[in-house]
Amino acid sequence: MANRHRGEIEAELGGHTRTLVLTLGALAELEAAFAATDLVALAQRFGSGHLSARDLVRIIAAGLRGAGEAVRDDEVAAMTVKGGAAGYASIAAELLAATFGEAAA
Numbered sequence: 001m002a003n004r005h006r007g008e009i010e011a012e013l014g015g016h017t018r019t020l021v022l023t024l025g026a027l028a029e030l031e032a033a034f035a036a037t038d039l040v041a042l043a044q045r046f047g048s049g050h051l052s053a054r055d056l057v058r059i060i061a062a063g064l065r066g067a068g069e070a071v072r073d074d075e076v077a078a079m080t081v082k083g084g085a086a087g088y089a090s091i092a093a094e095l096l097a098a099t100f101g102e103a104a105a
Helices: 024-033 039-047 053-066 073-078 084-100
Strands: 009-013 016-020
Touching (some): 009 053, 009 084, 016 053, 024 039, 024 053, 039 084, 053 084
Antiparallel strands (some): 009 016
16 A cells, blocks of 8 residues: 555556655656756656656656566556546656645646
């Protein structure tokens, strides 16, 4: 069961309930992927409300890896989610809110 106090969430991806968490390592991975200079810049980018499908894949994949899953971005991109694109966006928003606080979502 996910512990929201540790920034964990649960989401159904690819037909399985999975735990996601943006650990410090996962956040460092996202900083590099988005060319963000620090966590504030990363949070501002996410808070802009303008995320591409590729951005959602990166965020969700980093969250899965942060929780210990050995998964590649292309594998996450192929996973089905209830609600389609809106479902992916919802998972990413919940994960970001758990990490940065509700204002980030």
